Amino acid sequence: AQSVTQLGSHVSVSEGALVLLRCNYSSSVPPYLFWYVQYPNQGLQLLLKYTSAATLVKGINGFEAEFKKSETSFHLTKPSAHMSDAAEYFCAVSPVQGAQKLVFGQGTRLTINP
Amino acid sequence: EPEVTQTPSHQVTQMGQEVILRCVPISNHLYFYWYRQILGQKVEFLVSFYNNEISEKSEIFDDQFSVERPDGSNFTLKIRSTKLEDSAMYFCASNFGRTSGDNEQFFGPGTRLTVL
Numbered sequence: 001a002q003s004v005t006q007l008g009s010h011v012s013v014s015e016g017a018l019v020l021l022r023c024n025y026s027s028s029v030p031p032y033l034f035w036y037v038q039y040p041n042q043g044l045q046l047l048l049k050y051t052s053a054a055t056l057v058k059g060i061n062g063f064e065a066e067f068k069k070s071e072t073s074f075h076l077t078k079p080s081a082h083m084s085d086a087a088e089y090f091c092a093v094s095p096v097q098g099a100q101k102l103v104f105g106q107g108t109r110l111t112i113n114p
Numbered sequence: 115e116p117e118v119t120q121t122p123s124h125q126v127t128q129m130g131q132e133v134i135l136r137c138v139p140i141s142n143h144l145y146f147y148w149y150r151q152i153l154g155q156k157v158e159f160l161v162s163f164y165n166n167e168i169s170e171k172s173e174i175f176d177d178q179f180s181v182e183r184p185d186g187s188n189f190t191l192k193i194r195s196t197k198l199e200d201s202a203m204y205f206c207a208s209n210f211g212r213t214s215g216d217n218e219q220f221f222g223p224g225t226r227l228t229v230l
Contacts, residue, residue, distance in 0.1 A: 090157060100145060
């Protein structure tokens with residue numbers, strides 16, 4: 001069965017600092033991987049996805065993630081944090097074939113300090 | 115831009131009562147989903163629905179749960195006899211009718227269900 005682990009339920013960075021949110025997956029074959037963001041009182045919005053093309057994926061709002069098969073990781077980064085990045089971030093995995101359900105990690109709450 | 119909508123935004127009910135959570139998926143999408151998020155926990159898959167039938171369901175989705183597409187626009191989740199542990203945020207999602215797993219799912223804003 002597929003699973004996702006997000007290290008750190010809460011990450012706090014200063015405005016302008018690097019953002020690094022960690023995600024490791026478990027799957028017998030490389031799956032599709034996603035990062036979603038949830039702003040307060042809103043639904044989940046797709047930031048970016050990996051679908052077996054380029055291993056470095058660029059998303060919205062300046063975020064990017066790198067798929068590393070050897071490390072079974074898909075960490076999310078942003079070079080310079082902005083106050084508007086404060087939100088909950090979820091890593092998710094989906095099988096390449098068949099069922100389309102998303103399996104989510106526990107989420108990481110990102111706080112930006114002024 | 116088309117979006118998934120959900121009503122109500124917050125539902126309070128007594129234990130043992132039936133509730134129906136409503137969703138309007140994006141109009142040309144063919145796959146529909148329900149997920150839930152208990153406070154402080156991860157988002158969990160409940161059920162997927164395609165071509166007027168359930169395509170997959172999780173262990174959480176027991177006989178107390180049912181889904182329906184009663185008309186061409188709505189997609190509903192019914193909980194027959196609510197329990198305290200059903201209190202959660204329920205998200206509806208939809209996407210295009212492809213079997214490939216890279217198909218982005220679009221999520222609604224959620225319905226917060228509180229069971230007293």
